[in-house]
Amino acid sequence: MTIFYGSEFLEHNPKSLENVRKKCNLEKPLAMEQAISILEEWIQKQDHFVKKDFHRGYLERVIISTKGSIEKAKTRVDKLCTMRTNLPHFFEKCNVKRDFPKLHETYISVHMPKMTEDNNRIYIAKVTAKSLTPDVFLEAYQHSVILSEYMKLHDYSQGCHVIADFRDVNIMEMLSQMNIIEFRNVITLYLEGYGFGVKGVYVLSTSKLIHTFLNMVKPFISAKIAERIRVLKDVESLQVYVPKRLLPEEYGGSQKSLLDIYDDWVEELSSEKHVTYTKEMRLARTNEAFRRKDKCQEDYMGMPGTFKILSID
Structure with a gap:
């Protein structure tokens, strides 16, 4: 390593x-x-x-x-x-442990610590509750900014495979609570600001409304990325696109559970060193x-x- x-x-x-x-x-x-x-x-x-x-x-x-x-x-x-x-409100927070103590009850996002053989990383965003509120969306965006600052300093990857897990959420309720302008802004932030290269997007959902959601998203992204979106109904289908050994255990992989990995990230992102760095980058x-x-x-x-x-x- x-x-x-x-x-x-x-x-x-x-x-x-x-x-x-x-x-x-x-x-x-x-x-x-x-x-x-x-x-x-x-x-x-x-x-x-x-x-x-x-x-x-x-x-x-x-x-x-x-x-x-x-x-x-x-x-x-x-x-x-x-x-x-x-967009200063996206950058207001700096300490994950203190600022988002209950975010995991509704939303979890992590970069997997291990890389693929071709130097890409797997990013997982999972909604863990049936319903969301505008406050949860904002906290999710703010958390992702802190995580992104870490990745832009420490990671040496060419891009990422994005797994968006919506199996546990009511898509209709999610859409009703989502500010589409804010969502567009955060996508622009990730792609054009932080410059994350997207190798593939794998959306886990059995809801027919997921295509309504994706049709809202596609105007905000390039045609190349839009073509890389795949809607999957189960975790077994993920293994066609990303190595099974690099996935969390509940996704059929060999790594720790998603929540355990998230807890590890909480500790890492809340370290005094990274909190200080995040404040400086504001x-x-x-x-x-x-x-x-x-x-x-x-x-x-x-x-x-x-x-x-x-x-x-």
């Missing part, structure tokens, strides 16, 4: 770093370090950024999420900072009064900067 940036919780494959960097064409010695430095230099020149001292591990994950494109990485950093400014916002108003804003969504070519001998 290889450990990256001090996290002993997430497991990586022996060659994860080498293989993921190779996918980004940044496997040569010092190539990634130079790419991070270019991104850091650009950040320093952005007058509208409130915070400019980002952890290099975080910036590396941003570059990985853009498959090695520094220009796209600039856009991604700017988008997430802008979202922290425009400062990574924008002050729109200082955003440069030039043509580059039109071309790159407000992200003018110095454009350089990465060159490694």
Whole structure:
């Protein structure tokens, strides 16, 4: 097992770093370090950024999420900072144990600690109650932000397989309590802000209304991701798409139960180190009064900067 940036919780494959960097064409010695430095230099020149001292591990994950494109990485950093400014209620919480003591009674979400052989991770979101309230939705989004901050600092994966388990929820009640604008915003946050690559989405449900829900979601995502959505009626069908050995025991896998894994995550996300880091990242916002108003804003969504070519001998 290889450990990256001090996290002993997430497991990586022996060659994860080498293989993921190779996918980004940044496997040569010092190539990634130079790419991070270019991104850091650009950040320093952005007058509208409130915070400019980002952890290099975080910036590396941003570059990985853009498959090695520094220009796209600039856009991604700017988008997430802008979202922290425009959607502050998603970022208000920082301590899972203190802020969400009963969330598991209605909703559980985890990244599985072990990776697939091709360096992807499995993410499971399960609704554990028949009905939800707007407050539960908000807590679920806030919890996911804290989890996402952890992943963007510590994980070294190429993407994730998403399992959305709706077997225990009344879909009609869920839809009646869901703010569709907020749901759209949080999807945009995950995909365009944090830049999580989605390899597949597997929706567990026997309700006929699940397709109504998915038809609401599809306009918010790319056609490529929409094509990767599969509706499954049982956990056995999951094993066609993700390795059985990496799933929780109640999903037919060899790992601990979903609740036990969630409890492990609660402890990890509530550590003093991560709570401090989450608080620091809340400062990574924008002050729109200082955003440069030039043509580059039109071309790159407000992200003018110095454009350089990465060159490694």
